[in-house]
Amino acid sequence: MTKITGILVQKKGPIGVLMTSEGYFVRVLLTGKNHILGQEILGLKYPSLIQGMAAASVLVVVLIGIWSKFLISPAAAYVALDINPSVELAVNKSGTVIKASGLNEDGMALLEKVTPKKMEIYQAVEMLLKEAVNCNYLNDNNNIVLATVIPSTKNQTVVDQDKLESTVQISVAEIPAPIKVVTESATKQDHRLAEAKGLSVGRYLIYQGSSQKGGKINLDELKTKGLGELEKEKGIEIQQYLPHPKAKAKVGIKVMPSSGSQEFQFKEKMNQEKYPNKNLPPGQLMKQESGKSSVNWRVLPNHPVNKEIQSRGDDRDEGKLKETRENDNQKRRDDRRQSHMDNKKSKDKEQRPAQPNAQKKERKEQEKEQKEKEKKIKDQKKNEQKEIRR
Amino acid sequence: MTLEQYTALYLNQARNGDANVRENILEQAKPFIQGVCVKYCNRCLEWGRDEELSVGLMAFNEAIDRFEEAKKIPFLGFARIVIKSRLSDYFRKESRHRHQPLEYQIADNAPMHHETAQAWEIYLHEAEMRERQEEVLEFQKELSQYGISVSELVDASPKHRDSRENLISVASILVEKDLLMEHLLRTGRLPVKELALVSGLHRKTIEKGRRYIIAMALLLNHRDRFIYLFSYLKLTGWSERKEGSNND
Numbered sequence: 001m002t003k004i005t006g007i008l009v010q011k012k013g014p015i016g017v018l019m020t021s022e023g024y025f026v027r028v029l030l031t032g033k034n035h036i037l038g039q040e041i042l043g044l045k046y047p048s049l050i051q052g053m054a055a056a057s058v059l060v061v062v063l064i065g066i067w068s069k070f071l072i073s074p075a076a077a078y079v080a081l082d083i084n085p086s087v088e089l090a091v092n093k094s095g096t097v098i099k100a101s102g103l104n105e106d107g108m109a110l111l112e113k114v115t116p117k118k119m120e121i122y123q124a125v126e127m128l129l130k131e132a133v134n135c136n137y138l139n140d141n142n143n144i145v146l147a148t149v150i151p152s153t154k155n156q157t158v159v160d161q162d163k164l165e166s167t168v169q170i171s172v173a174e175i176p177a178p179i180k181v182v183t184e185s186a187t188k189q190d191h192r193l194a195e196a197k198g199l200s201v202g203r204y205l206i207y208q209g210s211s212q213k214g215g216k217i218n219l220d221e222l223k224t225k226g227l228g229e230l231e232k233e234k235g236i237e238i239q240q241y242l243p244h245p246k247a248k249a250k251v252g253i254k255v256m257p258s259s260g261s262q263e264f265q266f267k268e269k270m271n272q273e274k275y276p277n278k279n280l281p282p283g284q285l286m287k288q289e290s291g292k293s294s295v296n297w298r299v300l301p302n303h304p305v306n307k308e309i310q311s312r313g314d315d316r317d318e319g320k321l322k323e324t325r326e327n328d329n330q331k332r333r334d335d336r337r338q339s340h341m342d343n344k345k346s347k348d349k350e351q352r353p354a355q356p357n358a359q360k361k362e363r364k365e366q367e368k369e370q371k372e373k374e375k376k377i378k379d380q381k382k383n384e385q386k387e388i389r390r
Numbered sequence: 391m392t393l394e395q396y397t398a399l400y401l402n403q404a405r406n407g408d409a410n411v412r413e414n415i416l417e418q419a420k421p422f423i424q425g426v427c428v429k430y431c432n433r434c435l436e437w438g439r440d441e442e443l444s445v446g447l448m449a450f451n452e453a454i455d456r457f458e459e460a461k462k463i464p465f466l467g468f469a470r471i472v473i474k475s476r477l478s479d480y481f482r483k484e485s486r487h488r489h490q491p492l493e494y495q496i497a498d499n500a501p502m503h504h505e506t507a508q509a510w511e512i513y514l515h516e517a518e519m520r521e522r523q524e525e526v527l528e529f530q531k532e533l534s535q536y537g538i539s540v541s542e543l544v545d546a547s548p549k550h551r552d553s554r555e556n557l558i559s560v561a562s563i564l565v566e567k568d569l570l571m572e573h574l575l576r577t578g579r580l581p582v583k584e585l586a587l588v589s590g591l592h593r594k595t596i597e598k599g600r601r602y603i604i605a606m607a608l609l610l611n612h613r614d615r616f617i618y619l620f621s622y623l624k625l626t627g628w629s630e631r632k633e634g635s636n637n638d
Contacts (some may be wrong), residue, residue, distance in 0.1 A: 010540040017544055019623075037527065038618055
């Protein structure tokens with residue numbers, strides 16, 4: 001907005017028309033009060049409709065941007081990870097992490113090393129766990145991962161508990177020590193109460209459970225010690241204290257040689273032989289093998305992903321069936337060839353394997369003879385008619 | 391030379407005591423004074439017959455002395471205010487002192503006291519405001535006679551200075567040619583064809599700026615009526631000359 005001085009020629013509310021000393025008539029926004037027509041006045045140049053529209057559109061775009069950043073993505077769910085470092089991730093509707101906060105010292109230290117913000121929740125969990133393994137938070141002594149999902153409203157499926165569990169297990173699989181993975185779901189109220197006590201939700205639930213069952217665990221202990229340590233010291237099973245846990249029993253999570261995986265390894269080898277340069281684009285790999293690319297693949301027992309692989313193994317059995325079928329077909333073809341050769345060698349032999357063909361030929365010949373006969377008859381008739389005319 | 395230019399040129403000289411120049415200015419301003427007086431009295435006035443005109447002339451003379459450029463009032467506007475106020479004074483005295491001897495009236499012309507000077511200042515300010523407002527309203531009325539509203543004028547006035555100056559030059563040409571101006575005043579239509587010939591601009595540019603040209607032509611033509619508006623425009627060039635004369 002530029003300031004313009006001129007003589008006020010017309011006044012309508014806050015908008016006036018000025019005549020400048022150069023003879024330019026402008027519509028302006030009047031500043032101040034008590035203007036009299038004919039006075040020399042300082043006015044703010046009134047933006048034209050087009051300028052106004054442009055400004056408005058820019059404003060709308062900016063507002064939408066801000067809106068989408070702050071208003072559209074309130075946390076749709078929280079995921080609390082407890083190893084010893086307790087970390088809480090806020091997840092928006094589309095499943096990306098919008099906020100990560102460490103709930104104890106270790107958690108904060110962990111978050112200083114990695115920033116899971118703006119990542120997919122499962123990827124973020126995987127990354128956090130790997131970092132935890134690297135920093136030796138997860139080891140023989142401290143071997144429990146408690147993942148708690150807190151949806152902000154009921155029946156929300158932003159973070160799938162099973163999928164979360166599987167990702168945790170996959171990312172934990174590197175460690176030789178058996179890791180116990182416990183997943184838990186909690187309500188928003190629990191989240192609030194836990195926040196009030198300065199605990200992560202998982203730990204708060206444990207604390208609640210323990211206080212109901214006799215109170216073995218102190219608040220301070222909960223705050224400072226790792227879950228695995230607690231379990232060992234107190235001789236308890238953590239899932240007993242949780243209201244509705246989904247705990248996998250202690251399982252060694254290693255690359256398990258199973259029937260399915262053998263098949264898979266075989267395939268992998270085949271792939272390596274076929275495509276020595278693995279620089280193929282992922283899409284191509286997907287095409288060549290209708291599964292995932294086989295890099296970094298681990299198979300877990302009793303696991304949805306594993307089940308899939310097993311089911312894929314079943315598919316391969318079908319493939320085997322197909323192979324046997326093909327083999328049969330080839331055998332048949334060979335037989336035919338042989339028999340054909342035999343025919344040529346021994347035409348006189350009565351037992352012909354290719355009888356139907358011969359029969360067909362005979363039929364055709366017979367038909368031809370018949371046609372010729374008919375033709376002859378017709379010709380004769382024609383000739384007779386011609387003679388009669390003469 | 392128009393009256394504005396003349397006064398602008400010689401006003402300072404007259405104020406510095408050059409009696410001849412002052413006489414010349416008064417002589418030049420006579421038609422202006424007559425116009426103002428006639429308008430104020432609403433009847434026909436003649437030099438040598440009507441006393442109102444001599445009152446006006448004296449007022450104009452007073453205006454030359456009292457004029458201050460710092461107030462940013464065009465001199466003629468100021469003079470008009472002074473003439474009108476003196477005329478109203480004159481009529482009031484006439485009705486009050488109709489039967490009193492002349493000596494009393496002479497006493498009225500005694501030098502002004504401080505209070506009256508202050509009152510005069512206030513009066514001048516108010517009168518100026520009123521006159522300005524009246525003038526603008528009159529200009530609007532004049533425009534509406536040609537079917538032009540102020541908001542239309544805003545839309546019609548070119549945004550670029552050169553194109554604006556082109557149109558203004560067309561308007562000034564129009565005012566100079568009496569025949570064309572008369573045509574405009576009589577019919578309310580712009581003689582586009584003739585103007586295109588005279589100014590050398592394309593017919594369409596003139597037609598596009600029709601409203602603006604008409605408005606400017608009216609302002610230039612009735613410069614006696616629209617003193618404030620006209621004096622505000624720098625386009626006339628006399629204001630620049632006036633500055634030059636000040637430097638002398």
